[in-house]
Amino acid sequence: xxxxxxxxxxxxxxxxxxxxxxxxxxxxxxxxxxxxxxxxxxxxxxxxxxxxxxxxxxxxxxxxxxxxxxxxxxxxxxxxxxxxxxxxxxxxxxxxxxxxxxxxxxxxxxxxxxxxxxxxxxxxxxxxxxxxxxxxxxxxxxxxxxxxxxxxxxxxxxxxxxxxxxxxxxxxxxxxxxxxxxxxxxxxxxxxxxxxxxxxxxxxxxxxxxxxxxxxxxxxxxxxxxxxxxxxxxxxxxxxxxxxxxxxxxxxxxxxxxxxxxxxxxxxxxxxxxxxxxxxxxxxxxxxxxxxxxxxxxxxxxxxxxxxxxxxxxxxxxxxxxxxxxxxxxxxxxxxxxxxxxxxxxxxxxxxxxxxxxxxxxxxxxxxxxxxxxxxxxxxxxxxxxxxxxxxxxxxxxxxxxxxxxxxxxxxxxxxxxxxxxxxxxxxxxxxxxx
Amino acid sequence: xxxxxxxxxxxxxxxxxxxxxxxxxxxxxxxxxxxxxxxxxxxxxxxxxxxxxxxxxxxxxxxxxxxxxxxxxxxxxxxxxxxxxxxxxxxxxxxxxxxxxxxxxxxxxxxxxxxxxxxxxxxxxxxxxxxxxxxxxxxxxxx
Numbered sequence: 001x002x003x004x005x006x007x008x009x010x011x012x013x014x015x016x017x018x019x020x021x022x023x024x025x026x027x028x029x030x031x032x033x034x035x036x037x038x039x040x041x042x043x044x045x046x047x048x049x050x051x052x053x054x055x056x057x058x059x060x061x062x063x064x065x066x067x068x069x070x071x072x073x074x075x076x077x078x079x080x081x082x083x084x085x086x087x088x089x090x091x092x093x094x095x096x097x098x099x100x101x102x103x104x105x106x107x108x109x110x111x112x113x114x115x116x117x118x119x120x121x122x123x124x125x126x127x128x129x130x131x132x133x134x135x136x137x138x139x140x141x142x143x144x145x146x147x148x149x150x151x152x153x154x155x156x157x158x159x160x161x162x163x164x165x166x167x168x169x170x171x172x173x174x175x176x177x178x179x180x181x182x183x184x185x186x187x188x189x190x191x192x193x194x195x196x197x198x199x200x201x202x203x204x205x206x207x208x209x210x211x212x213x214x215x216x217x218x219x220x221x222x223x224x225x226x227x228x229x230x231x232x233x234x235x236x237x238x239x240x241x242x243x244x245x246x247x248x249x250x251x252x253x254x255x256x257x258x259x260x261x262x263x264x265x266x267x268x269x270x271x272x273x274x275x276x277x278x279x280x281x282x283x284x285x286x287x288x289x290x291x292x293x294x295x296x297x298x299x300x301x302x303x304x305x306x307x308x309x310x311x312x313x314x315x316x317x318x319x320x321x322x323x324x325x326x327x328x329x330x331x332x333x334x335x336x337x338x339x340x341x342x343x344x345x346x347x348x349x350x351x352x353x354x355x356x357x358x359x360x361x362x363x364x365x366x367x368x369x370x371x372x373x374x375x376x377x378x379x380x381x382x383x384x385x386x387x388x389x390x391x392x393x394x395x396x397x398x399x400x401x402x403x404x405x406x407x408x409x410x411x412x413x414x415x416x417x418x419x420x421x422x423x424x425x426x427x428x429x430x431x432x433x434x435x
Numbered sequence: 436x437x438x439x440x441x442x443x444x445x446x447x448x449x450x451x452x453x454x455x456x457x458x459x460x461x462x463x464x465x466x467x468x469x470x471x472x473x474x475x476x477x478x479x480x481x482x483x484x485x486x487x488x489x490x491x492x493x494x495x496x497x498x499x500x501x502x503x504x505x506x507x508x509x510x511x512x513x514x515x516x517x518x519x520x521x522x523x524x525x526x527x528x529x530x531x532x533x534x535x536x537x538x539x540x541x542x543x544x545x546x547x548x549x550x551x552x553x554x555x556x557x558x559x560x561x562x563x564x565x566x567x568x569x570x571x572x573x574x575x576x577x578x
Contacts, residue, residue: 376500377500378500381444381500381501381502382442382479382502383440383442383479383481383502383551384479384533384551385472385479388474388479389474410476411444411476412446413451413498413500414499414500415498
């Protein structure tokens, strides 16, 4: 089903005309209201009136995640604080989080875009949605929640964690749709099996999965084990949250970008040059309608490509290929974004540990695991086991507190972390090879 | 009455202990007493050696994290209740034993036990007051 036939099936010329009007509008708004953008545009000698055609987007400056951090917490907001009705934030060490604000209209638009996404995935008003994305500062839980209500489906705000209880309620309530990270769906499947519950036998028929990269082979595994159709959803909190793009259940080949609200480009992440349609590169998004924190050419660091060919589902919106990687070192662990630099900051703040560390990411029982190896030095060494174990627990606690991920800390001997050309190898991600 | 003990951080993997003993052997350093405490990931090797400074220097050069800890070597009569009387004395003074290990002394009739106390100075004072024999570091290194 197409939730918003008018906007999702616009002829491309009309869609692009709408995008241009909205682009001109957002550039004018940020020039007027966000000192950061005014300064950047002035430096480039670009005035809002210079945006005459859609391709003029390349005249605009990029926005990086770091820009949001530099203006923590509200420095990039384009409306006064009284007009913001909700805040969300990504994890981060003190002062390093990215904060986004939504106006009433932003929340309404978001709900509609998630409703469109759910409909594209095959969800209808009669469905029961078991929403296992985390509720809170993370955009996943509330994002799906408002969309489900907008669509008119029944939403169960189960949130994350408590897996055995989740399995029980999935059976007892008879949900027909599940929303969570793809790896969690498999974890839930295994946990349910141990309780004698076979999810395949339950009424659940659709799974909408996002917030972490996954592969087609993982999709096949989820679909056969859970007996459902697995749909990929894309979003990021800086842009809005879930619902920026969605696969249609009919074709399942690429994710439809909600182009009347987002202008997508693919660029070469090294040169910043815009690439030709169909080329693979970094996805860059300009928010066209957002009021709270509109962003020009936000660099998602997600690697994808765009396809504007019409889709058999009837939608005319461009489709982005499933994200295949990142152009930076960000890790996604159980749906939480983690940068190695954040771990480094935590280590330095924990008893002045040396920055010699390594992150080992794995997957056990379909759940991501993070091991933080830290080289010990004389300053923190003790002849007593309990002191060293206390140090390990302290690091684990700080990581959990600041980043929201569970990590296991392991002290290792000095110089034992592999160094290539003098530079320590920071990340070993074993999930790809296991997938 | 204090004794210098070397503490060495070891990862729990094959060959690490042998690497320590190889470095000591190459340095001509003799081991007088030792104990190894371990967890699932790492261990702490504690050593009393014939030449503390030389051992420390060469182990550090070999890439090990090495610490110096002050311990006390106590002579314990080799008969039932010998250790017990000392421990009760410490308990009554509320001195805590962080860890301890026995030291095989071929020559003497007494056993020697290495103690790591939470309050080393008070422990020494208490033992001296009660005429408990302690082995000074200088003697122990040369034994």
